[in-house]
Amino acid sequence: MAGGGAVKVYGAAASPYVATVLMCLEEAGAAYEVIHLDMAAREQNAPHHLARNPFGTIPAIEDGELTLFKSRAISRYVLRKYSNAGGGADLLREGNLEEAAMVDAWLEAEAHQYHPAISHIVRQCVFLPMIGSARDQRVIDEHAGKLREALRAYDALLGERAYLAGDFVSLADLAHVGFTHYLMRTEYAALVEERANVKAWWERLSARPAVKKVAALMPTADI
Amino acid sequence: MAGGGAVKVYGAAASPYVATVLMCLEEAGAAYEVIHLDMAAREQNAPHHLARNPFGTIPAIEDGELTLFKSRAISRYVLRKYSNAGGGADLLREGNLEEAAMVDAWLEAEAHQYHPAISHIVRQCVFLPMIGSARDQRVIDEHAGKLREALRAYDALLGERAYLAGDFVSLADLAHVGFTHYLMRTEYAALVEERANVKAWWERLSARPAVKKVAALMPTADI
Numbered sequence: 079m080a081g082g083g084a085v086k087v088y089g090a091a092a093s094p095y096v097a098t099v100l101m102c103l104e105e106a107g108a109a110y111e112v113i114h115l116d117m118a119a120r121e122q123n124a125p126h127h128l129a130r131n132p133f134g135t136i137p138a139i140e141d142g143e144l145t146l147f148k149s150r151a152i153s154r155y156v157l158r159k160y161s162n163a164g165g166g167a168d169l170l171r172e173g174n175l176e177e178a179a180m181v182d183a184w185l186e187a188e189a190h191q192y193h194p195a196i197s198h199i200v201r202q203c204v205f206l207p208m209i210g211s212a213r214d215q216r217v218i219d220e221h222a223g224k225l226r227e228a229l230r231a232y233d234a235l236l237g238e239r240a241y242l243a244g245d246f247v248s249l250a251d252l253a254h255v256g257f258t259h260y261l262m263r264t265e266y267a268a269l270v271e272e273r274a275n276v277k278a279w280w281e282r283l284s285a286r287p288a289v290k291k292v293a294a295l296m297p298t299a300d301i
Numbered sequence: 302m303a304g305g306g307a308v309k310v311y312g313a314a315a316s317p318y319v320a321t322v323l324m325c326l327e328e329a330g331a332a333y334e335v336i337h338l339d340m341a342a343r344e345q346n347a348p349h350h351l352a353r354n355p356f357g358t359i360p361a362i363e364d365g366e367l368t369l370f371k372s373r374a375i376s377r378y379v380l381r382k383y384s385n386a387g388g389g390a391d392l393l394r395e396g397n398l399e400e401a402a403m404v405d406a407w408l409e410a411e412a413h414q415y416h417p418a419i420s421h422i423v424r425q426c427v428f429l430p431m432i433g434s435a436r437d438q439r440v441i442d443e444h445a446g447k448l449r450e451a452l453r454a455y456d457a458l459l460g461e462r463a464y465l466a467g468d469f470v471s472l473a474d475l476a477h478v479g480f481t482h483y484l485m486r487t488e489y490a491a492l493v494e495e496r497a498n499v500k501a502w503w504e505r506l507s508a509r510p511a512v513k514k515v516a517a518l519m520p521t522a523d524i
Contacts, residue, residue: 132454133414144399148413151405159398172395175382176367182374189412190371191356231355 084109085156088127089136090117091295094200094256095149096137100295101252102153104288105167106160112295150185153249169249180243184250187242192232195225196257203264208297222266229273236275240282251283259293307332308379311350312359313340314518317423317479318372319360323518324475325376327511328390329383335518373408376472392472403466407473410465415455418448419480426487431520445489452496459498463505474506482516 085103087110089096096112103110115121115136123134130138131147138147141159146152157169171177198221202213235242242250258280261267271277283289308326310333312319319335326333338344338359346357353361354370361370364382369375380392394400421444425436458465465473481503484490494500506512 132458133410133451135413144402146402146406148406148409151402151409154405155398155402158401175378178381179367179369179374179378182377183369183371186371186374187356190358228356235355 083142084111086110086140087112088115088130088138088140090114091292092297093136094260095135097256097259097292097296098149098253099137099139099152099156100292101255101288102156102169102249103160104291105169105252105286106156107164107166108156108160150249150253153253157249167247169247169252171243171246171248177244177246181248181250184242184248185253187228188250188253191228192225192254193257195221195228196261199225199264199266200257200260203266204260218266222269225266225269229269229276232279233273233275236279241279247283247286251279252289255283255289255293256296259296306365307334309333309363310335311338311353311361311363313337314515315520316359317483318358320479320482320515320519321372321476322360322362322375322379323515324478324511325379325392325472326383327514328392328475328509329379330387330389331379331383373472373476376476380472390470392470392475394466394469394471400467400469404471404473407465407471408476411473411476414451415448415477416480418444418451419484422448422487422489423480423483426489427483441489445492448489448492452492452499455502456496456498459502464502470506470509474502475512478506478512478516479519482519 085108087096087099087103089099089112091097091100091112100110100112115127117136121127122131122136127138128134130140130145133147135147137149137152138145139152141155144155146155154170157166158172160166161168161170169181171181199218202218206213232242239245241247242254258270262270262280270280284293308331310319310322310326312322312335314320314323314335323333323335338350340359344350345354345359350361351357353363353368356370358370360372360375361368362375362379364378367378369378377393380389381395383389384391384393392404394404422441425441429436455465462468464470465477481493485493485503493503507516
């Protein structure tokens with residue numbers, strides 16, 4: 079969606095970090111437009127983008143007078159502002175101390191247990207081949223072991239509840255989608271598929287309209 | 302503080318992650334007790350701790366019926382529950398969409414720009430020597446360059462406002478304290494001291510009673 083009052087998202091939808099923001103905008107039912115940055119030309123480091131984000135990363139957004147960077151900060155902002163106003167899914171649960179705390183804990187698990195493993199696998203198996211570089215199998219093997227270990231804990235948890243933070247979908251789940259979307263297009267999809275509870279959770283997330291819509295913007299060529 | 306209704310914090314105060322939680326408890330004026338885990342014996346991976354935290358990291362807390370892990374999730378929970386109830390400093394600013402968004406953005410900057418650089422320097426210069434291991438100067442040099450680069454952006458920002466998220470102290474600032482406390486006890490304190498605005502910010506943070514109280518629990522031997 080676009081329009082005069084639309085949230086401007088600077089980046090590229092192929093980025094898992096941008097995808098998280100777009101899923102939140104879709105879940106919240108907010109109007110937005112993606113303003114593509116030319117990453118190959120390193121536009122993210124050009125002065126006009128550094129004015130939005132001093133660290134030169136994507137995504138950044140503009141919403142009226144507010145300029146904001148970092149996908150999680152943007153996601154929280156979007157969900158607080160637009161879900162609350164528009165009746166979108168309550169993905170932060172900030173009205174309940176304990177539920178909000180579990181959302182936060184599993185957002186951090188994504189950052190510190192899941193992402194450090196999966197991001198290397200996706201970089202090697204998906205992103206490097208996209209730009210014509212060869213993958214390093216040793217890096218993949220090392221991080222596949224770490225991801226398998228993390229997914230063991232996830233599987234145990236997801237045997238007890240439908241989503242990471244409880245029996246409700248939350249930003250903690252959505253934060254896992256961007257990289258997992260790409261992983262599932264490699265042979266390392268097996269790491270998810272070998273864990274029945276993780277697999278069922280992934281299928282529940284993949285079926286969400288917001289996730290389907292954003293996934294359609296991400297490169298889909300078989301790897 | 303301790304007591305029947307006190308928050309139980311499992312870990313070791315020497316950990317920068319535990320220190321963040323303790324600072325939040327102090328800022329909020331909440332009663333707590335630290336229950337020391339024997340990290341040398343890898344007690345964090347024992348079944349009784351894995352029941353608190355499936356990933357075997359510290360800190361974890363118990364507060365009544367709630368068990369919670371991950372320092373940032375715990376920090377948010379503590380500040381929401383106890384600052385709001387007890388009149389502690391408003392370190393999350395969740396009552397203001399834009400201010401809360403800036404707190405979140407600079408928490409993420411800590412996670413993705415500051416921490417990846419400073420944590421290696423502190424590990425090499427402080428934690429490895431504590432256990433009798435030699436430091437690797439190449440690792441230090443590489444990350445000192447990255448930290449210097451991040452602090453350039455911090456210094457520009459802190460020339461415009463007193464704290465990272467605005468002219469108010471927040472969790473985003475406190476999240477930087479644990480590792481910076483140790484950095485300032487090495488020769489790499491110069492990276493902070495060479496930036497006038499960063500140095501002044503650090504001095505403002507260091508002067509907070511909550512920070513002084515927790516810093517006194519962290520190892521202080523000159524490195």
